[in-house]
Amino acid sequence: MKKRYASTWESLKEHQVPKWYEDGKFGIFIHWGLYSVPAFAPQTWELGEVPPDETWFSNNPYAEWYYNSINVGYGPSYDYHVQKYGKDFKYEQFADMWKAEKWNPAEWARLFKKAGAEYVVLTTKHHDGFCLFPSEYTDYNAWRRGPQRDIVGDLTDAVREEKLRMGLYYSGIVDWTFADDPILNNEDLFHTASPTFAYADYAYNQSMELIDRYAPSVFWNDIGWPRQGEQNLPYLLSHYYNTVEDGVVNDRFNDLFHDFTTKEYQSGSANRREKWEMCRGMGLSFGYNAMESDDKIISIEDAISLLVSTVANNGNLLLNIGPRADGTIPEEQEKRLLAIGEWLRVNGEAIYGSRCSSRESIKYTDQIQVHFTEREGALYVLIDAKGRSQVAVTVPGLRGNAIPLDPEVDAEITAVDGGLCFTVKNFGSSQNIAVFRLN
Numbered sequence: 001m002k003k004r005y006a007s008t009w010e011s012l013k014e015h016q017v018p019k020w021y022e023d024g025k026f027g028i029f030i031h032w033g034l035y036s037v038p039a040f041a042p043q044t045w046e047l048g049e050v051p052p053d054e055t056w057f058s059n060n061p062y063a064e065w066y067y068n069s070i071n072v073g074y075g076p077s078y079d080y081h082v083q084k085y086g087k088d089f090k091y092e093q094f095a096d097m098w099k100a101e102k103w104n105p106a107e108w109a110r111l112f113k114k115a116g117a118e119y120v121v122l123t124t125k126h127h128d129g130f131c132l133f134p135s136e137y138t139d140y141n142a143w144r145r146g147p148q149r150d151i152v153g154d155l156t157d158a159v160r161e162e163k164l165r166m167g168l169y170y171s172g173i174v175d176w177t178f179a180d181d182p183i184l185n186n187e188d189l190f191h192t193a194s195p196t197f198a199y200a201d202y203a204y205n206q207s208m209e210l211i212d213r214y215a216p217s218v219f220w221n222d223i224g225w226p227r228q229g230e231q232n233l234p235y236l237l238s239h240y241y242n243t244v245e246d247g248v249v250n251d252r253f254n255d256l257f258h259d260f261t262t263k264e265y266q267s268g269s270a271n272r273r274e275k276w277e278m279c280r281g282m283g284l285s286f287g288y289n290a291m292e293s294d295d296k297i298i299s300i301e302d303a304i305s306l307l308v309s310t311v312a313n314n315g316n317l318l319l320n321i322g323p324r325a326d327g328t329i330p331e332e333q334e335k336r337l338l339a340i341g342e343w344l345r346v347n348g349e350a351i352y353g354s355r356c357s358s359r360e361s362i363k364y365t366d367q368i369q370v371h372f373t374e375r376e377g378a379l380y381v382l383i384d385a386k387g388r389s390q391v392a393v394t395v396p397g398l399r400g401n402a403i404p405l406d407p408e409v410d411a412e413i414t415a416v417d418g419g420l421c422f423t424v425k426n427f428g429s430s431q432n433i434a435v436f437r438l439n
């Protein structure tokens with residue numbers, strides 16, 4: 001019998017993180033929308049590298065922040081906009097330039113499957129307020145304008161066709177079609193939001209239509225929830241769980257409730273005892289930034305290293321792609337997804353369905369770390385030797401024999417006092433991360 005949740009925090013607190021989310025480990029985030037047309041942002045810092053103050057917000061590397069970056073009236077994006085489109089060009093004119101003319105959702109879903117992802121999270125409405133679904137509550141949407149398609153519905157169908165879970169991102173507290181005071185610091189971020197009950201109801205109503213139309217496996221709210229709408233959250237979330245029993249929500253509802261906590265680049269914190277998720281773009285931006293060339297985005301081995309260290313510490317990795325306005329995925333992004341899929345095809349036994357080991361990760365040097373996962377009674381030792389072709393590490397407290405999951409890995413394991421010494425002479429095709437199963 002399906003559990004029924006009452007619209008109370010007590011009832012909601014009984015919700016458990018579902019097995020599919022614990023097991024899934026790797027998701028694809030997608031930021032796609034009007035901002036994908038200009039596809040511009042300065043390449044400055046990772047979130048959390050510098051304080052979220054005027055310097056950050058007027059040199060924002062997030063291309064999906066283009067509206068605010070020009071709305072502040074100065075800075076690299078403003079200059080770019082004036083030069084390329086002219087001072088009087090309004091952001092909402094991008095709504096008729098975004099055609100998604102080369103978009104094939106089935107192709108995207110096949111790529112995500114090949115990447116080894118278990119779930120996908122797509123922006124349904126980002127801070128600019130443009131909706132990628134035929135909302136009853138605004139015509140500023142991709143059904144009426146631009147692509148003239150139900151982007152959310154078409155991708156949801158294609159993703160589910162590939163037996164992946166579909167999640168939806170919603171910008172709860174920030175919507176620049178309701179309140180667009182320029183945001184120049186974190187106080188603004190949380191306090192320039194529309195203060196009206198009308199907006200709170202708008203966010204509630206759109207969330208309800210997303211739940212009822214698409215039954216998403218993840219409801220990924222961003223930044224916060226309208227303060228005037230906090231009273232409607234227990235009902236909204238109980239409706240969500242009563243509609244999607246094994247759905248999950250993140251921790252961006254004003255710290256009122258979550259299934260999992262979130263990190264974003266260097267921002268946010270995580271502890272191994274609680275389920276968490278790391279999200280980041282492949283470069284410094286979530287939305288496509290045409291300036292982010294192959295040499296400017298995360299390397300394949302760093303992406304796999306991030307997946308391994310995240311999973312070994314009880315997290316999931318939600319790695320973002322920023323598609324072009326025409327619906328194609330930049331080659332450099334596709335290359336990384338395929339390489340991650342390759343690595344997981346060989347080493348995924350230590351990742352999917354694994355659980356955090358009681359053994360903490362060991363950092364020998366900046367380049368050499370050893371992580372542990374456990375699964376079905378086996379212990380996995382994941383040796384991350386970034387940038388090295390050979391490595392020898394002694395892992396204390398281990399005994400027995402260790403088998404590399406990748407047959408191309410050439411390694412010798414010898415028992416030394418109180419542990420096992422792993423000498424890896426060749427990492428094979430495993431991108432400098434060799435995984436061993438200890439029996």
Ligand SMILES: C[C@@H]1N[C@H](CNC(=O)Cc2c[nH]c3ccccc23)[C@@H](O)[C@H](O)[C@@H]1O
Nearest residue numbers: 062064222223224251252262264267268286
């Ligand atoms: C996935 C990205 N999220 C950004 C918002 N993130 C933050 O405000 C930073 C943040 C990290 N952990 C949090 C917890 C609660 C609220 C915000 C954050 C958005 O501003 C970006 O455009 C993108 O959509």
